[in-house]
Amino acid sequence: MPFPAGRLLIAALLTCTPPLQGAAYAQLAQLSTRDTDAFRAAVASAVQAWRATNPDTSFLSVGNDIQYGIGWLESLKPTEASWRFESAVKAAPGNVHAWYFLGLSYYGMGRWADARRAFAEVNSLAPEWASVTGPWVGAAQRAETQAAAPKPAPAPKPGSTPGAAPAPKPTSTTPAAKPFPKSIPAGPYTCRAQIRTLVGSSNSGGFNVPQYAYRSEARGNLTIVDAARYRIGTGTYAYAYDPRTGKITWKSGPYTAAKPGDSEYGLDQNGNRVISVWIGGEQRFCVGGKG
Numbered sequence: 001m002p003f004p005a006g007r008l009l010i011a012a013l014l015t016c017t018p019p020l021q022g023a024a025y026a027q028l029a030q031l032s033t034r035d036t037d038a039f040r041a042a043v044a045s046a047v048q049a050w051r052a053t054n055p056d057t058s059f060l061s062v063g064n065d066i067q068y069g070i071g072w073l074e075s076l077k078p079t080e081a082s083w084r085f086e087s088a089v090k091a092a093p094g095n096v097h098a099w100y101f102l103g104l105s106y107y108g109m110g111r112w113a114d115a116r117r118a119f120a121e122v123n124s125l126a127p128e129w130a131s132v133t134g135p136w137v138g139a140a141q142r143a144e145t146q147a148a149a150p151k152p153a154p155a156p157k158p159g160s161t162p163g164a165a166p167a168p169k170p171t172s173t174t175p176a177a178k179p180f181p182k183s184i185p186a187g188p189y190t191c192r193a194q195i196r197t198l199v200g201s202s203n204s205g206g207f208n209v210p211q212y213a214y215r216s217e218a219r220g221n222l223t224i225v226d227a228a229r230y231r232i233g234t235g236t237y238a239y240a241y242d243p244r245t246g247k248i249t250w251k252s253g254p255y256t257a258a259k260p261g262d263s264e265y266g267l268d269q270n271g272n273r274v275i276s277v278w279i280g281g282e283q284r285f286c287v288g289g290k291g
Helices: 006-014 033-051 062-074 078-091 096-109 112-125 127-148
Strands: 187-204 207-224 229-232 235-242 247-250 263-267 272-279 282-290
Touching: 033 062, 033 096, 062 078, 062 096, 078 096, 078 263, 078 272, 078 282, 096 112, 096 127, 112 127, 187 272, 207 282
Parallel strands: none
Antiparallel strands: 187 207, 187 282, 207 229, 229 235, 235 247, 247 263, 263 272, 272 282
């Protein structure tokens, strides 16, 4: 699905060529001011193009995920943004905007290969976007190659003893990436599912774009009992949570139908506790209180 007024908005995006010419970056927090400004400009142009489509941003809609992800991306928090955009492309794999934002998020995280794959998906869905994604793909490829290249040993400083142990480096003041929550707080979580229904299609820039209606349906409550057990109805079951990735593995009970990697825990932009589960062809969001 191309941008509205296609070529004009694509031309606007092209003004935001990524400036990566130096070392690879692990997090946006480590970018220079110039590079960060260029990334912000690219995000701003993409947001303008997405909003021009008048997206549905109601609760549990794909647009709601994208809107939350944009908030994180504009705050230069690509890791948190990627969670939302990953959710969006699962629910709507044909949404070219979601894939583009996901590519930008991965790029900001230093996940160069994943960024290139996301941009390739954009190009597959809308070939006319190749002129927009091309500079980012090239920059990610250069950064990936540079990161993999062996680093030459530093030359000894004048007056130093060859083979001597190097002096300890000063402690870095660069802020670390925000960690995942250490555990899932106990208590009830109210679950709702996002349901998508095809209602028709429209022609945009020569492309037949499917139109969907979204609604949410109640899916009861999920209660976290402690660090290893959850409860649905009268049954108590086992789960495991990995604080390194935010992923949840359901070891027993109804949620074992969820595929590995399709359940996660985190805080949304408003600080609410959210358990996200992709199960039975639908995405469920189970929301607790404030984190």
